[in-house]
Amino acid sequence: MIKASDTGMAGESMESSDSRALMRAALRLRTVIPAFNIPYLPMMAPVVQALTETDCLGFIAVARLEWEKFEAGSPAAIADEYRRVKMGECTRLHLDHVPVLDEDDEWVDYEAIISDALALGFDSVMVDGSRLPFAENVEATRRVVALAQAAGVPVEAELGAVLGHEAGPLPPYEELFASGRGFTAPEEARDFVDQTGVDWLSVAIGNVHGAISAARKDDEKIAARLNVPHLDTIRAAVDAPLVLHGGSGIPQDYVREAVLHGIAKVNVGTAIRQPYEQALPRSVEAAREAVYTRTLEVVRDELGVAGTATLLRGGSSTAA
Numbered sequence: 001m002i003k004a005s006d007t008g009m010a011g012e013s014m015e016s017s018d019s020r021a022l023m024r025a026a027l028r029l030r031t032v033i034p035a036f037n038i039p040y041l042p043m044m045a046p047v048v049q050a051l052t053e054t055d056c057l058g059f060i061a062v063a064r065l066e067w068e069k070f071e072a073g074s075p076a077a078i079a080d081e082y083r084r085v086k087m088g089e090c091t092r093l094h095l096d097h098v099p100v101l102d103e104d105d106e107w108v109d110y111e112a113i114i115s116d117a118l119a120l121g122f123d124s125v126m127v128d129g130s131r132l133p134f135a136e137n138v139e140a141t142r143r144v145v146a147l148a149q150a151a152g153v154p155v156e157a158e159l160g161a162v163l164g165h166e167a168g169p170l171p172p173y174e175e176l177f178a179s180g181r182g183f184t185a186p187e188e189a190r191d192f193v194d195q196t197g198v199d200w201l202s203v204a205i206g207n208v209h210g211a212i213s214a215a216r217k218d219d220e221k222i223a224a225r226l227n228v229p230h231l232d233t234i235r236a237a238v239d240a241p242l243v244l245h246g247g248s249g250i251p252q253d254y255v256r257e258a259v260l261h262g263i264a265k266v267n268v269g270t271a272i273r274q275p276y277e278q279a280l281p282r283s284v285e286a287a288r289e290a291v292y293t294r295t296l297e298v299v300r301d302e303l304g305v306a307g308t309a310t311l312l313r314g315g316s317s318t319a320a
């Protein structure tokens with residue numbers, strides 16, 4: 001993890017990440033670690049502050065699309081800002097979605113981006129080969145696992161289709177949910193984890209990402225549902241901690257139920273991005289305040305994860 005005392009050159013004082021143990025502790029203790037997405041750098045400080053004040057273990061997460069399409073800058077700018085605003089031991093820095101094939105159907109040099117992030121001291125990384133056929137997703141994920149192993153950093157990958165980032169409209173949600181189209185297949189999930197050695201698996205069980213296209217990013221997100229029996233069949237096939245993307249807008253009972261059934265990390269983006277963007281015309285300070293307030297609500301009221309930093313640090317030191 002990046003230490004507050006680390007003011008040296010990027011990566012020089014990097015120590016092996018403890019994120020792997022923290023996630024296993026979350027799985028074992030049936031709690032969840034929220035990952036808050038940061039599309040604008042000024043959002044980072046209020047998220048860190050809210051997590052620290054509530055003693056909640058959380059990831060500060062930035063996806064490639066957040067520096068390509070929003071204002072997160074670059075992995076280096078993100079790591080710098082993280083060093084600047086980090087307080088205490090409640091947060092870890094996660095590189096979210098680095099797609100192999102992106103939401104606009106462009107190929108991405110994912111290995112270069114992830115190598116940079118590892119050198120910058122990110123605590124965990126995600127490669128997203130979910131738009132590829134199974135064998136190619138396995139191949140890309142294996143490459144990233146090999147890269148990250150040297151830095152002792154855990155890797156997340158995705159299997160199944162968590163839609164929403166693409167520019168076009170979603171297929172009708174009820175149809176998607178009822179048909180289970182794109183849901184992670186349990187047998188494939190088992191083979192995927194076995195063949196890649198990936199640490200955490202993002203699954204599709206009814207969850208969708210909030211829209212990010214200019215035309216639809218301000219829309220109110222649909223209240224997605226989760227097929228918890230389907231999650232159970234994945235859980236039975238896979239020992240790895242599972243990740244729920246598209247956390248904004250899912251009714252909290254579903255999320256809490258999913259946590260009892262193997263979800264150890266939940267990604268939250270739209271829920272804090274929209275309040276930031278709505279308040280920004282007033283001032284950056286007002287926008288940061290809106291992020292702080294919304295993050296507190298998510299942590300305390302919606303996820304009920306205040307106090308997990310102490311719990312998980314204790315749990316991770318005794319975790320198998």
Ligand code: 13P
Binds near residue numbers: 037208209246
């Ligand atoms: P939401 O914007 O729907 O919360 O999704 C965030 C996410 O999953 C980022 O990986």
